[in-house]
Amino acid sequence: MRAIQKPLANAFAVVMALFILGVLLLVSSGTNDGLQRSLDRHLITLREIGAAMQSEVVTADGLEIDVSERFSALSLEFGAAQRGVELHLQTLLPDQKSVASHARRLALGLFNSIDGSGREQASEALLRARFDDLQSQGLTLIGEVEEFSASQREYLGGRDALRANGREVVGLLRQRGYEAAADVVFAGIQQVLERVRRIRSDDTAPVENVARRIRRVSMPSERMRSRLVGLSIEIAALIPARLDVNARLQRVISSEFVGSAEKVREFVTNDYLFALKIVGDARVLLNVYTFLMLLNLVYFGIRLKRSHSVLNRSHGLLEERVQERTHELETAYNDLKESQVQLVQAEKMSSLGQLVAGVVHEINTPLLYVLNNTQMTHEALAELERSLGVVKDLANCLKQEPLPKDDVKKLLEQIRTTLDMDALDEGIEEILALTTDSTDGLNDIDALVKSLKDFSRLDRATYDRFDVRDGLEKTLLMTRNLLKYGIEVVKEFDDVPEILCAPSRVNQVFINLITNSAQAMDGHGTLTLTTGVDEKGFVFIGVGDTGCGIPEAQLDKVQDPFFTTKPVGEGTGLGLSIVRKIMDEHGGCLHIDSEEGAGTRITLSFPLDGVAQASEIQDEDDSESEAA
Amino acid sequence: MRDADTKANVLFVDDEPRVLNSMRAMFRRQYNVSLANSGLEALEALERETIDVIVSDQRMPGMTGVEVLKVFKDIAPNAMRILLTGYADQDAIAASINEGEVFRYLTKPCSPDLLKQTIALAVEAVKGPQVEANEPVVVVAPPARAMPQDLIGSADAMLDEVLGTADEPAPAVASSAPQTSLESKDVELLLLSSDLELIAALDKALEQAHVLHAVEGIDEAIQVLERHPIGVLITDIAINADEVQQLTNQLKQHVPELVTIVASDHSDAHRLIDLINGGQVFRFLLKPIKAKQTFIWVESAVGKHLELVRNPDLLARHVVAEREDSSLRKFGDQLVGIALRMVRLRGRSAQANQA
Numbered sequence: 001m002r003a004i005q006k007p008l009a010n011a012f013a014v015v016m017a018l019f020i021l022g023v024l025l026l027v028s029s030g031t032n033d034g035l036q037r038s039l040d041r042h043l044i045t046l047r048e049i050g051a052a053m054q055s056e057v058v059t060a061d062g063l064e065i066d067v068s069e070r071f072s073a074l075s076l077e078f079g080a081a082q083r084g085v086e087l088h089l090q091t092l093l094p095d096q097k098s099v100a101s102h103a104r105r106l107a108l109g110l111f112n113s114i115d116g117s118g119r120e121q122a123s124e125a126l127l128r129a130r131f132d133d134l135q136s137q138g139l140t141l142i143g144e145v146e147e148f149s150a151s152q153r154e155y156l157g158g159r160d161a162l163r164a165n166g167r168e169v170v171g172l173l174r175q176r177g178y179e180a181a182a183d184v185v186f187a188g189i190q191q192v193l194e195r196v197r198r199i200r201s202d203d204t205a206p207v208e209n210v211a212r213r214i215r216r217v218s219m220p221s222e223r224m225r226s227r228l229v230g231l232s233i234e235i236a237a238l239i240p241a242r243l244d245v246n247a248r249l250q251r252v253i254s255s256e257f258v259g260s261a262e263k264v265r266e267f268v269t270n271d272y273l274f275a276l277k278i279v280g281d282a283r284v285l286l287n288v289y290t291f292l293m294l295l296n297l298v299y300f301g302i303r304l305k306r307s308h309s310v311l312n313r314s315h316g317l318l319e320e321r322v323q324e325r326t327h328e329l330e331t332a333y334n335d336l337k338e339s340q341v342q343l344v345q346a347e348k349m350s351s352l353g354q355l356v357a358g359v360v361h362e363i364n365t366p367l368l369y370v371l372n373n374t375q376m377t378h379e380a381l382a383e384l385e386r387s388l389g390v391v392k393d394l395a396n397c398l399k400q401e402p403l404p405k406d407d408v409k410k411l412l413e414q415i416r417t418t419l420d421m422d423a424l425d426e427g428i429e430e431i432l433a434l435t436t437d438s439t440d441g442l443n444d445i446d447a448l449v450k451s452l453k454d455f456s457r458l459d460r461a462t463y464d465r466f467d468v469r470d471g472l473e474k475t476l477l478m479t480r481n482l483l484k485y486g487i488e489v490v491k492e493f494d495d496v497p498e499i500l501c502a503p504s505r506v507n508q509v510f511i512n513l514i515t516n517s518a519q520a521m522d523g524h525g526t527l528t529l530t531t532g533v534d535e536k537g538f539v540f541i542g543v544g545d546t547g548c549g550i551p552e553a554q555l556d557k558v559q560d561p562f563f564t565t566k567p568v569g570e571g572t573g574l575g576l577s578i579v580r581k582i583m584d585e586h587g588g589c590l591h592i593d594s595e596e597g598a599g600t601r602i603t604l605s606f607p608l609d610g611v612a613q614a615s616e617i618q619d620e621d622d623s624e625s626e627a628a
Numbered sequence: 629m630r631d632a633d634t635k636a637n638v639l640f641v642d643d644e645p646r647v648l649n650s651m652r653a654m655f656r657r658q659y660n661v662s663l664a665n666s667g668l669e670a671l672e673a674l675e676r677e678t679i680d681v682i683v684s685d686q687r688m689p690g691m692t693g694v695e696v697l698k699v700f701k702d703i704a705p706n707a708m709r710i711l712l713t714g715y716a717d718q719d720a721i722a723a724s725i726n727e728g729e730v731f732r733y734l735t736k737p738c739s740p741d742l743l744k745q746t747i748a749l750a751v752e753a754v755k756g757p758q759v760e761a762n763e764p765v766v767v768v769a770p771p772a773r774a775m776p777q778d779l780i781g782s783a784d785a786m787l788d789e790v791l792g793t794a795d796e797p798a799p800a801v802a803s804s805a806p807q808t809s810l811e812s813k814d815v816e817l818l819l820l821s822s823d824l825e826l827i828a829a830l831d832k833a834l835e836q837a838h839v840l841h842a843v844e845g846i847d848e849a850i851q852v853l854e855r856h857p858i859g860v861l862i863t864d865i866a867i868n869a870d871e872v873q874q875l876t877n878q879l880k881q882h883v884p885e886l887v888t889i890v891a892s893d894h895s896d897a898h899r900l901i902d903l904i905n906g907g908q909v910f911r912f913l914l915k916p917i918k919a920k921q922t923f924i925w926v927e928s929a930v931g932k933h934l935e936l937v938r939n940p941d942l943l944a945r946h947v948v949a950e951r952e953d954s955s956l957r958k959f960g961d962q963l964v965g966i967a968l969r970m971v972r973l974r975g976r977s978a979q980a981n982q983a
Contacts, residue, residue: 364714364735365642368712369644372650372653372740372743373653376650376654376740434653437650481687481715484689485643485687485690
């Protein structure tokens, strides 16, 4: 379970780390100082234009001059500033559809939710609303200024018309001589012009009184009176116009645009500051995060290095172990090989030792009696010489001139009495018998030595044409001491062609098989040797015994190296395996028939020149025989 | 004892007729020579006549030489048994000691002189010195040496101590008082070995039947022999094979009553042959030893020892030739002392027997 969880946890940790890094990066990349500053400037401009409009209106009103010309310039400026703001605003409040902005907003939201303030999310909408608000306020202000301007123009027109009409009426009156009326009208009109600027909606009476007074001036001239009534009507009409101007002025002055602009600016500035703060926080966090990451990296680096060194060490250890093992294996293999070679050698030596011991025994026996006989012969001859001494004396006497008859007579008498002819005959017979035996014994020794030489074939070529019957005969001679005490040897030799082989190796096969058979029969039984040619043209040799046989279960094991039923130390278990190896070298085969308790018959078959087919073995064989 | 004039009957057994021919030619003048071509024929010959000496080959069809000799040992124990073989087979040698108890183990080819000498010795052991023999008798029975008086005294003192007759200080030679006969349990054993396993195994095998002295060196062994009535020496060949060979040889010459058993974890054919011919070793124990067999063998060795003490005529049957290279001559005096004790012991036993 842990094994599965650990990689998952690791992946999760990496993803989280990357996520946090992304959030921090997005948050910290958020502010644009240049934009922020120009937006601020635009907002100031807007505010100032607003303020200027208001003051222009007030000034224009005060000076009773037309504001429209000045206003149109300001209005243009205002529009430009507002467009600037709008543009900046669009840049500052990024497109909601962009993936980056979306991600950033999400990141900010996440960051803020962690940071503990929900302000930024609201601020965008709020900012947009504020700007919209400001815009409409701006439009309202402009509209109001325009209305004021129109209203003022109307009022100023009415006033100028009143002044001109008044002057005309006063002039006409003075012409006609109605000086008093002219003075009243003049004063009244002067009063109205003076007062109408300061008129308030709740205090229109003085001006109305002036209009009434002018209308009541008694005038005989109808024409003039109608002019006076016209004047009063004009005066009366001037009051609402002025009041309208007042109202419009009041509206313009009371416009909150400037304050709003200032507020928006403050808001933007605050927002900017807040954004800066967030970015700052994010940067600090990012730094902390980076530092932590670095620490982590260092930690992992150290761990990696440590585990690397551990790995290195264990790798080295492993290498060492592997080398150790390899060395051990090599040693074991070499030992095995060596001991196998030694065992094969031991098997050779053991069969060689048996062979030598047997031959030595065969030689020792004749040696014993030849030595004895030689000494006996020597003694018998000395005895004979002693016995025949008197005959010798007689012969000497007979040679003398003149013949010493007495001596001859005495010697003849001596011969007649002392010389035991039977003993003499017996002695001579014995000498003959002993020397005959000795000669036979020496011939036996000679034959043995010769056959030993033939058997080893040390002075012959390794490969030769070889009559297997010769080999069998020689082997029988060699193993005579194993066989002669109770084993009957039956030879059924058919004529066979000579085979090309390594005769010493084939002899080794024979000696191994015959030794095995002799041991299987435990000294008593019949050894049957057969030779012949089979249907394939192979030369076959049969070695049959009446020994203990091989149990069926062991039949397929007997050719294995080291398989032996003999007690430890008595057999190497290599006999048959060596036989099989030699048969393989000659391209021959080995067949075993056995019945437990009844005996074993081993059949070898050799191709006529099987060794030629297996000639590549020659080198190996040469070196082996040299080593041997 | 048979009439000394009668020629000794010597039987040769060999599967090679020419060997028999040769033997007959060699010995027919001195002895009545019988020939047997096999073990079976040898047994037939035994039925026909009394055999004094049998010389047998080891490897023959039918019975082996050791088997033939074993039968002779059981049926005609008086016949001296000699093995003559060309085959130094270790098992055969061990068997010739333990089963055949052979007098000599001769290897073919054996020089005619050695053969003659050996057969002469064997005949002498059966029939006493052959006056008419042409060949000079080489070896004479050892205890005929001159013995210093102080040695005789100390030997007597020790014997008294051992046999519990110290309260009768009368001179031993002239004593007519009834003597205590030597019993089997009085015979003490000497073990010469540094093999703790062997010591432990032997101690266990003996079942406290005898006092066992275990020593590690030959000097010590001689000292123990001087002080205790040792009848059987059991020696481990591993101590020092050469010295053991010399020791058994020296002891057999000076103290022929002492019976020797040799123990070894391997059998070296030539050493074993030397131990037979030069030390008349009674048994060969192959390590690790088997308790029961060891017990039986030690008991029969004790029996043999007592037999030799009581019947000194038998000593000639185990006579050996002195080795020329002996490095143990320095122990000559001690050995003489031990030998003397044996002679005294023999004298007392003889008296006891008469009584």
